[in-house]
Amino acid sequence: MAAREHINEWFNGQPFMLLCALALVVATAIGVAVGEQPVASGSTGIFFTLQDTLIGNGVLSAAVNVLCLLAAGGIMLAMNKVFSYVRMVTRLLVSAFFLLQLAHPAGLVSFNMGTLMCLVTALAIMPLFAAYQDHHSQRSIFLIFAIAAAGSMFHCGFLILMPAFLLGFFNMGVMNLKGVLAMLFGLITPFWIVLGLGIVAPGDFRAPHLGGIWNAGWTLSEGLLLIVAGATAVLGIVLAVMNLMTLMNYRMQTRVYNAFFVFMLVMAVIAICLDYRNTAIYLPLLNMMVAVQIAHTHTLRTSVHYRYVFMLLLACGCVAVGVAQLMMK
Numbered sequence: 001m002a003a004r005e006h007i008n009e010w011f012n013g014q015p016f017m018l019l020c021a022l023a024l025v026v027a028t029a030i031g032v033a034v035g036e037q038p039v040a041s042g043s044t045g046i047f048f049t050l051q052d053t054l055i056g057n058g059v060l061s062a063a064v065n066v067l068c069l070l071a072a073g074g075i076m077l078a079m080n081k082v083f084s085y086v087r088m089v090t091r092l093l094v095s096a097f098f099l100l101q102l103a104h105p106a107g108l109v110s111f112n113m114g115t116l117m118c119l120v121t122a123l124a125i126m127p128l129f130a131a132y133q134d135h136h137s138q139r140s141i142f143l144i145f146a147i148a149a150a151g152s153m154f155h156c157g158f159l160i161l162m163p164a165f166l167l168g169f170f171n172m173g174v175m176n177l178k179g180v181l182a183m184l185f186g187l188i189t190p191f192w193i194v195l196g197l198g199i200v201a202p203g204d205f206r207a208p209h210l211g212g213i214w215n216a217g218w219t220l221s222e223g224l225l226l227i228v229a230g231a232t233a234v235l236g237i238v239l240a241v242m243n244l245m246t247l248m249n250y251r252m253q254t255r256v257y258n259a260f261f262v263f264m265l266v267m268a269v270i271a272i273c274l275d276y277r278n279t280a281i282y283l284p285l286l287n288m289m290v291a292v293q294i295a296h297t298h299t300l301r302t303s304v305h306y307r308y309v310f311m312l313l314l315a316c317g318c319v320a321v322g323v324a325q326l327m328m329k
Contacts, residue, residue: 004305004308005305007308008298008308010308011092011095011298011308011311012088012089012091012092012299013091014091016091016092016095017091017092017094017095017098019095020094020095020098020099021070021073021094021098023098023099023319024066024069024070024102024108027102027105027108028063028065028108029062030105031105031106031108031109031326032058032059032062034326036105036106036108036325037106038061038106038109038110038112039106039107039110039112039114039280039281044155044156044206045153045154045155045206046152046156046206046207047153047154047200047204048153048154048200050113050155058109058110061110061111062108062110062111064111065108065109065110065112065115066108068111068115068119069097069098069101069108069115070098071119071122072097072115072119072122072284072288073094073097073098074094075119075122075125076093076094076097076122076288076292079122079126079129080093082129083129083257084254085129085257085258085292086292086296086299087250087254087299088299088300090295090298092291092295092298092311093291093292093294093295094291096290096294096295096314097287099314099315099318100287100291100318101284101287102318102319102321103318103322104225104228104280104283104322104325105322105326106225106280106325107283107284112280112281113157114280114281114282114283114284114285115284117151117155117157117161117281117285118284118285118287118288120147120151120158121161121264121285122288124147124161125260127140127144128144128165128169128260129172129257129260131169131172131174132172132173132253132257133173133174134174135174135176135178137172138178138179139182141175141179141182141183141186142182142183142185142186142189143186144161144186145162145182145183145186146186146187146189146190148161148162148165148186148187149162149189149191150190153190153191153194155281156209156275156278157271157275157278157281157282160267160268160270160271160282163263164260164263164264166183167263168259168260168263169183171256171259171260171263172256222276222277222279224325225279225280225283226272226276226279228283229272229282229283229286232283232286232287233269233272233286233290235290235293235294236269236286236289237269239296239297240262240265242297243297246296247296261292262289264285264289265290265293268282268285268286268289269286294314297310
């Protein structure tokens with residue numbers, strides 16, 4: 001039993017996290033070397049259109065992308081030390097995030113909107129959690145919704161942040177009249193600036209073009225991506241339901257924090273269903289939310305001495321899926 005618990009604790013620790021981070025870097029390098037194609041975006045922003053690869057130089061783009069993914073994981077770990085949304089000391093929420101990213105090599109080889117949205121979300125969670133029952137948090141509300149509105153001008157995927165953070169702030173108990181006004185001003189300000197400066201005209205407005213997954217005519221690569229996203233979504237939802245009863249016994253503040261991760265997980269799944277051509281853009285965000293549920297599952301069930309088997313299967317599965325996609329090139 002002692003040996004099994006030692007293995008379980010190893011998955012919670014820093015060595016496994018560093019191993020997963022190294023695997024992420026190596027997978028990125030291999031993807032670039034074999035010519036893995038970057039993720040393709042199926043839609044543009046409300047006003048602007050960006051290239052699928054945000055940085056033209058291939059090697060530089062891949063390097064920036066992996067650094068941003070590592071930074072997003074580091075932010076989630078730092079936030080857990082401050083807010084303790086996963087109560088046991090663990091680094092597994094970062095390790096699981098890196099593992100899930102390995103299953104999608106195309107999302108590693110270039111700096112793309114999915115990585116950017118994932119990083120922005122990780123940064124935005126900090127002021128959200130810090131606003132808990134703080135009725136003077138209008139600046140945080142304004143900032144987060146202004147960032148989401150500005151991002152939506154470049155890619156419509158940023159729109160999913162708005163309902164998730166709206167529910168989050170309501171759950172934090174800070175959405176009074178001033179909070180609602182701060183949200184509205186945050187949503188309006190970026191559009192007011194670009195229209196007022198003449199950067200865009202009202203006629204340049206483009207409504208989001210959605211393509212439901214039930215109407216999809218999938219290519220092979222799209223089908224594989226949707227299988228990966230679907231398996232990740234199912235895993236996240238099942239684990240969230242399993243964790244729910246235990247988390248309900250936590251103190252209110254911790255329950256509120258974890259409710260936000262469930263909100264965002266559900267929003268990412270809904271976005272994939274309604275806008276399947278942008279699945280690659282929503283996948284890093286989905287992976288981050290599912291990683292939190294994996295960390296809860298592993299740390300809440302200390303009486304299950306064989307829980308390391310799940311982590312072994314997850315690691316092997318993610319690596320195998322990633323290698324299979326690289327070998328198809």
